[in-house]
Amino acid sequence: MTTTQTNSVKPISPRAPAKLRTTLGLAVAGLIVPLASVLAFRTMTYQSPDVKSDIALASAPAINVESAARHLGEAVRIRTVSHENAADNDSKQWDALHVWLKKTYPAAHNAMNLEVVADRTLVYCWKGTDSRLAPIILMAHQDVVPITPGTETEWKHAPFSGEVADGAVWGRGSIDDKGSLIAIFEAIETLISGGFTPKRTIYLVSGHDEEVGGQGARAAAAYLKRNNVLAEFVLDEGMQIISDHPITKAPVALIGIAEKGFATLEITAKTAGGHTSMPPKENAVVNLGNAVEAIYNDPYPLDYAGPTADMLRAIAPHAGLATKMAIANDWLFAPLLVSEIAATPAGAAMIHTTIAPTMLEGSPKENVLPAKAKAWINYRIAPGDTSESIMKKSQRAVGTLPVTLRWNRTPDEPSSVSSTKSRAWQILSLLAADISRAPVAPALFIGGSDSRYLQDVAKDTYRFQAITSSLNELDMIHGTNEHLSLDNLKQITTFYARLIATAAN
Ligand SMILES: [Zn+2]
Structure with missing residues (x-):
């Protein structure tokens, strides 16, 4: 296979190259000066779609960071490690975490009703005083990923020590996602001690298996649906304030408004097996290889659109002049912007559906012809594509090759794209700007989170x-x-304390 996806920068939409051609034609006709004036004018007058809002943010309550750090350390020491094989999980750790939460946050547990779904996923409800208002849902998962074997000694502080040292809390889950879970509980406990009661009902959904498929979040969504909950918004983990954003070389607060889908295509090629001493012309491995190559060499176009284009438009005023000019005049420079973004795999992943062949399976022995050969291709689906459109495109790519294609399990479609006009967006972006003193931008989350199951x-x-x-x-x-x-x-x-006190008030 010779083509790599990230190198194949294709024009972004049928309209852009036509415009580009038209523009060049005009320039050739002696209209360079007017064009330059247009570019300059648009650049100088460009404004990001910043939030202009009269929402008053709640002020920050006093946070006891020492006790929050001690609590986070204690939570890290409880080893709620999700393994790929559920039989390897130690379910007592989740029970211990639940007992610990109750003991550590008595006011929160007194104020909130708790339902447990899918055995270990927690759905708390803090009832608001005005039942006419749509509730809000905060999410933070309980489980963590294992430590990669062999890396234990590379940790400055043991991975499940929860040590508070060198100005930080150390260990697996201290960020992902016990950092969020403990921060939410600390915020609620602090607000209650200050006499706060929410007008708007708040749900706290804490999945037990986010790292391995999110069955808990699906059960929580079903529970909420049964109770006719239609929340104003869900807030989950995902993106952060990046201190060295590659476009502005400065901090930018990124709020994920969509996330990519996830699907794995299984390709099977079958031929007659037999001994390798007398191989027939047709070979399952060769057919399989050709099919993988055909699919891989038909990549998705890199597209200046959706949340990633929105991100660039939001941070343009904070970028260098050349970048600002390109974004302010993206009707002309979209292809250039696309090639800039796609210069890194992480950037390219933000502007198209990615195709990654991963596993292979053939004959069990070197001198046995494969009766069956299989390959797996993992897709991360950008908003706008679907598993159905991918299947059609893959079928077209393999054409008449004797292979069969199927999804190895039900695909996760890309999420819908959330509003950057809503009251919730205004509150989140005003708060993010206030705490970071940085520009705020919507963005596409290329990972996955439990929140995908709650969008309904x-x-x-x-x-x-x-x-x-x-x-x-x-x-x-x-x-x-x-x-x-x-x-x-x-x-x-x-952030969580001010968010609750602002959004639920
Ligand atoms: Zn996480």
Whole structure:
């Protein structure tokens, strides 16, 4: 296979190249000066779609960061590790976490009603005084990923020590996602002690298996649906305040307004088996290889559209002049912007559906012809594509090759795209701007979160964890030396307290 997806920058939409051609034609005809004036005018007058809102944000209550850090450390020490094989999980750890939550946050547990669904997923309800208002749903999962075998000694503080040292809480889950869970409980406990009661009902949904498929979140969604809940918004983990955004080289608060879908295509090729001493012309492995290559070499066009284009438009005023000019005149420069974004795999993933062949299976022995050969291709589906459109495109790509295609399990479709006009967006973005002193931008989350299963019980779904990280620091999530700084712990706890006091008031 010779073509790599990220190198094949294709024009972004049928309209853009036509416009580009027209523009060049005009320039050739001697209209360069007017064009330059248009570009300059649009650049100078460009305004990001910043939020202009009269919503008054609640002020920050005093947060006891020392006790929050001690609590987060205790939560990290409870090893709610999700393994791919559920039989490897130690269910007592989840029970221990539930007991610990009750003991540690008595006021919150007194104020909220708790339902347990799918055995270990927690659905708390803090009833508001005005039942006519749509509720809000906050989410944070309980489980964590395992430590990669062999990396234990690379941790500065043991991965389940929960140590508070060097200005941070250390250990697996300190960010993802016990950092959020503990911050929400600290915020609620603080608000209650200050005499706060919500007008709007608040649900807190804490999935037990987010890292391995989110059955708990699905059960929580079904429970909420049965109770006729249609929330104003859901807020879950996802994106953060990036201190070194590649476009502005400065902090930008990114709020996920959509997330990609996830699907794995299973390709099967069958031929007669037999001994390799007398191979027939047709071979299952060769047919399989040709099919994988055909699908891989028919990539999805890189598209300047959707949440990623919205992100660029929001941060343009904070970018360098050349980038600002390109974004302000994206009717002309979209192809250039696309090639800039697609320069890294992470950037490319934000503007199209990705195709990643992963596993292969053939004959069980070197001298046995394969009666059956299989390959798996993992797709991350961008908003606008669906598993159905992908299946059609793959079928077209393999044409008459003797292979069969099917999804290995029901695909997760991409989420819907949430509003950047809603009251919820205004509150979240005003708050994010206030705590970060940085521009706020909507964005596409290329990972996955439990919130995808709750989109049917809420008008909008946002993915934002109010901590500040550099791009390099993001590697510690699911990696080595995961830790949450005390500054970030204070920031995220303050964020949740102000969010609840603003949005539920
Ligand atoms: Zn997570």
